[in-house]
Amino acid sequence: MCAVCGCGEARVLRVERDILSKNDAFARDNARAFAERGVFAINFVSSPGSGKTTLLVETIKRLKGRRPVAVIEGDQQTSRDAERIREAGAPAVQINTGKGCHLDAHMVGHAFDSLDPPRGAALFIENVGNLVCPAAFALGEAKRVVVLSVTEGEDKPIKYPDIFASADLMLINKADLMPYVDFDLAACLAHARRVNPRLAAMTVSARSGEGLDGFLAWMETAEAGAGSA
């Protein structure tokens, strides 16, 4: 239920601009709060059903004993994802957006206060499954990761360019299904680089564990880079 519907009314555009600028201010507050706590925040965006929660569960298991983790979960309805995260051993807050189609920085700020993670934690924010609307809403994250599963097809980066243009890393997930689908990995990478020449990319399978060590290594490098920036 979005204001950008091609009707081009000045009033609508003004309201949108106000919403985004207010969100940006909250996002700057969040970024400051994360930095003060030494928290490394990643915003995970994707289509519904690309495997974000399973990826987080497997990442949390691998980080056990190495660093604290906290998770903010976004969905229109249900608290299933937060429950799965808690079962994996990390504290989680579920945000239900109701009619809403994305997390915003204000919601995330409240969830962060309520999670109150220890110094040096990794904060994973799982956005509402949506390849369009979350693109425009900064949450104060240090890095943005877009997850694309191989079952979705290699053309998504050029069909939904904003979200790929705004990401730091593309995780190509469900690699275990590659033999059963027609997914052109080289074309996917070429499409993604066309909309974002600096986009890092790696192939993973949350189910088999393939590539997850590489993702953990990327996190370390990315955090070092984010800290020195």
Next chain:
Amino acid sequence: MCAVCGCGEARVLRVERDILSKNDAFARDNARAFAERGVFAINFVSSPGSGKTTLLVETIKRLKGRRPVAVIEGDQQTSRDAERIREAGAPAVQINTGKGCHLDAHMVGHAFDSLDPPRGAALFIENVGNLVCPAAFALGEAKRVVVLSVTEGEDKPIKYPDIFASADLMLINKADLMPYVDFDLAACLAHARRVNPRLAAMTVSARSGEGLDGFLAWMETAEAGAGSA
């Protein structure tokens, strides 16, 4: 980039209400225009990459010689889907929504004028891949079909309830991948019926052709019902 972001401002809510009521008026105009032309319009909604375009391509092939078909394609960017439809033998108009996250009735009205389909045509409208925002925007369609692929998981109907509540039929697609994923069909049906007790459902595979005759039969029955309503 949506107005519903939990900020609860009266001004935002007013703009949203105006947008939706204007859209509803355009949708009524479209429904009237479709009926006058004897056109049976179906609005296809789903996540990105659930296989809507392949489903349409296979349906068009099966309708060849039986009835005329015309297609309206919605995507943020590219005209790839319209090209695939034209290769399958049906005229198609591509709507690029840019920053927008759904088709609206005004865009569809213009596309219908430009397609100018013959009497008795089936009009397939493929919405932007998004399980949230298209739910609230009627396009004047006679029926709404939500496509869910088995790779997305059985919990989507309860996590994104509005779009399943507003649909007439759920096509559970990519049935050919069922052996390779953990998809609980019975749970999916139970979840879907919880948000929409009247939702019809069938399992299909656009790739193998499984279930597509059943979908064509559903179309005939649904059109007869829609006509007599």
